[in-house]
Amino acid sequence: MPAHVLLGAQWGDEGKGKATDLMGDQVDFVVKYNGGNNAGHTIVVGEEKYALHLLPAGILTPTCTPVIANGVVIDLSVLFHEIYTLTSRGVDTSRLLVSANAHVITGYHTTFDKVTERYLGKAKIGTTGRGIGPAYADKISRVGVRVQDLFDEKILRQKLEAALEQKNQILIKVFNRKAMTVDAVAEELLEYADRLHPMVRDTSLLLSQALDEGKTVLLEGGQATLLDVDHGTYPFVTSSNPTAGGACTGSGIPPTRIDKVIAVVKAYTTRVGSGPFPTELTDAMGDRLRDVGAEFGTTTGRPRRCGWYDAVIARYAKRLNGVTDFVLTKLDVLTGLERIPVCVGYRVAGELHTEMPMTQTDFHHAQPVYEELAGWQEDITGAKSLEDLPKNAQAYVAALEEMSGAPFSAIGVGPGRDQIVAVRPLA
Ligand code: GDP
Ligand code: IMO
Ligand code: MG
Numbered sequence: 371m372p373a374h375v376l377l378g379a380q381w382g383d384e385g386k387g388k389a390t391d392l393m394g395d396q397v398d399f400v401v402k403y404n405g406g407n408n409a410g411h412t413i414v415v416g417e418e419k420y421a422l423h424l425l426p427a428g429i430l431t432p433t434c435t436p437v438i439a440n441g442v443v444i445d446l447s448v449l450f451h452e453i454y455t456l457t458s459r460g461v462d463t464s465r466l467l468v469s470a471n472a473h474v475i476t477g478y479h480t481t482f483d484k485v486t487e488r489y490l491g492k493a494k495i496g497t498t499g500r501g502i503g504p505a506y507a508d509k510i511s512r513v514g515v516r517v518q519d520l521f522d523e524k525i526l527r528q529k530l531e532a533a534l535e536q537k538n539q540i541l542i543k544v545f546n547r548k549a550m551t552v553d554a555v556a557e558e559l560l561e562y563a564d565r566l567h568p569m570v571r572d573t574s575l576l577l578s579q580a581l582d583e584g585k586t587v588l589l590e591g592g593q594a595t596l597l598d599v600d601h602g603t604y605p606f607v608t609s610s611n612p613t614a615g616g617a618c619t620g621s622g623i624p625p626t627r628i629d630k631v632i633a634v635v636k637a638y639t640t641r642v643g644s645g646p647f648p649t650e651l652t653d654a655m656g657d658r659l660r661d662v663g664a665e666f667g668t669t670t671g672r673p674r675r676c677g678w679y680d681a682v683i684a685r686y687a688k689r690l691n692g693v694t695d696f697v698l699t700k701l702d703v704l705t706g707l708e709r710i711p712v713c714v715g716y717r718v719a720g721e722l723h724t725e726m727p728m729t730q731t732d733f734h735h736a737q738p739v740y741e742e743l744a745g746w747q748e749d750i751t752g753a754k755s756l757e758d759l760p761k762n763a764q765a766y767v768a769a770l771e772e773m774s775g776a777p778f779s780a781i782g783v784g785p786g787r788d789q790i791v792a793v794r795p796l797a
Contacts, residue, residue, distance in 0.1 A: 371584045371587075372628065373628045373629070375632065376588055377591030377614065377617070377634070378593060378595060378635075379595055379691075379693070381641040381642070382409075382594040384634040384699055385697070385699035385700065387422060388412075388427075388782065389782075390411075390428065391413045391415070392780070393796055397586045398434060400426040400588050401587060402425075402439060403589050404616050406442055406505070407423040407448045407498075408498040408593070409422075410423055410670075412785070413430060420456070420459075423452060424438070424449050428588070430461065437573050439472065439621040442469070443473045444473070444517065445480075449468075467569055467571050467573060467576070468571070469572075470572060473506075473508070473514045473517075474516065474519075479502075479504040483502065483504050484499050486503075486504070495606055495645075515559070521570075523556070530552045534551075534552055534555070538550060573621070573622070574622025581627055591617065594612055595612065595686070598610075603645045606643065614690070633687050633695070633696050635697070638678055639676070640674040641677075646730070647677060648716055648736040651676055659703065660674060660676045678710070679710075681770065681773035682725065684774035688775040695796060697781075698767060701759075701767070701781055702751050704745065712741050715739040716736035716738060743762075743765065747760075750783050755792075756793060758791070
């Protein structure tokens with residue numbers, strides 16, 4: 371059986387959690403392949419609302435095995451806090467599996483994240499402050515700590531000694547902070563070792579065997595295409611690869627086993643943190659989208675920047691990820707508008723761009739070129755099929771689909787699990 375990838379097409383918070391949850395009972399494994407607790411996925415099941423950060427959305431589906439794969443960076447205190455919170459609400463978390471190769475976020479990573487942002491001042495990235503960048507930096511610099519190191523104290527201490535020798539110099543001399551001791555950090559990590567041990571697997575092998583046995587695997591991306599460290603709006607990005615290629619390296623599943631790439635895209639655009647955003651609305655319309663769409667960060671509570679749909683970005687996401695299906699979310703948020711502008715290109719220094727400009731300088735200066743579509747007034751939150759949508763909403767969806775370059779296979783019309791227009795099967 372093949373594996374599917376589900377990822378974000380824009381700057382995150384497209385509704386990936388809800389889309390994954392929707393597919394939960396059609397898949398056997400949901401695998402988080404990148405990022406860490408910088409992610410925030412809100413999932414509404416009946417009257418219950420769950421905010422997940424580190425755990426894959428599949429944790430809410432009893433028949434599904436959630437996996438935290440090698441590409442993720444894990445803050446163990448957050449992992450166990452999230453497990454505790456869900457367990458106390460009656461969710462069975464006992465199926466969770468964790469890769470031995472995943473890296474761990476330690477106290478010095480979160481400290482470095484916060485002080486680096488402070489030092490950047492006005493040029494700050496606006497990170498979530500969860501230690502994500504510094505943990506990935508250590509991974510690439512080969513001074514990271516992996517889950518498997520927690521089960522060999524001698525090795526763990528050796529690694530911490532090597533890492534802290536340099537970091538303490540920076541903490542003291544550059545950041546004017548106290549040094550951290552190997553004992554303190556080791557103790558903090560080892561506290562979790564016994565509880566973590568039963569969950570730890572060679573998840574790449576396990577997933578490969580599962581696929582051989584005919585099981586279905588869904589690879590769930592955190593963050594999104596434009597936050598990708600290689601293909602996003604660098605440096606205003608996260609430190610991992612949320613794009614489809616990252617699903618392979620982040621899980622150990624080869625590209626030849628993937629048959630579908632589902633991209634979740636919002637009917638408008640949002641962004642948290644700093645960086646360019648051509649269709650951003652800083653006026654009352656931006657406030658309206660934020661209020662109606664409840665656009666406040668699940669992780670940091672920050673108000674999200676809001677703007678119109680950008681078809682250049684959707685096409686870019688289609689091309690980079692090889693998108694086979696889009697899930698369009700939050701169409702209901704646009705109800706009540708007379709006209710809805712959609713960005714079809716950018717003007718940069720008088721020149722029209724219909725693809726992402728090659729340089730960040732050009733993207734910073736990109737002026738959106740809009741095409742206006744007619745709005746609708748009818749409530750669509752109960753729609754179950756395309757025919758249930760008002761004519762103008764159908765036309766809006768059809769126009770976006772045409773501009774974005776891949777079929778819109780499902781359309782979100784509200785936060786609830788059942789508030790979805792299913793156009794064609796996703797799994
Ligand atoms: P994620 O990070 O991509 O999983 O997205 P978030 O959970 O951070 O943000 C998406 C928000 O939109 C959540 O609060 C969802 O409950 C909500 N949501 C998802 N789909 C829809 C939809 O179709 N309509 C509305 N109104 N809300 C939605
Ligand atoms: P989900 O999975 C939206 C943003 C941060 C910041 C930048 C770098 O919920 O879509 P980091 O802490 O990762 O080093 O911050 O990336 N960011 C997100 N924005 N949704 C997310 O996740 C995000 N994860 C990180 O706001 O601009
Ligand atoms: Mg989110």
